[in-house]
Amino acid sequence: MARRIDQQQVRKVAKLSRLDLTDHELEEFTSQLGAILEYVEKMNKLNTDNVEPLAHCLPVSNVFREDCVKESIGTERALANAPERDESFFKVPKILDDGSGA
Secondary structure: OOOOOOHHHHHHHHHHOOOOOOHHHHHHHHHHHHHHHHHHHHHHOOOOOOOOOOOOOOOOOOOOOOOOOOOOOOHHHHOOOOOOEEOOEEOOOOOOOOOOOO
């Protein structure tokens, strides 16, 4: 069995995460993280030799529509409800200033 997590380790992780924990939170998180790690240790003991890896727990296949060319709605219909437009483009408020580097 792996060694238990202690408050010093939780304090170090909190510092790396820039979290300021109270003594009560430190005690609580030490207990919670310890329980999580114990559970992971139990799962590590399971024999998974004949278990195939899977991406989803249900037998799901590709649910996307067929990729085929269709007629588009056109610029005029796309911009019909636009609050503002600039010729054939949507006009939106400026969100970055010139000094933003973007």
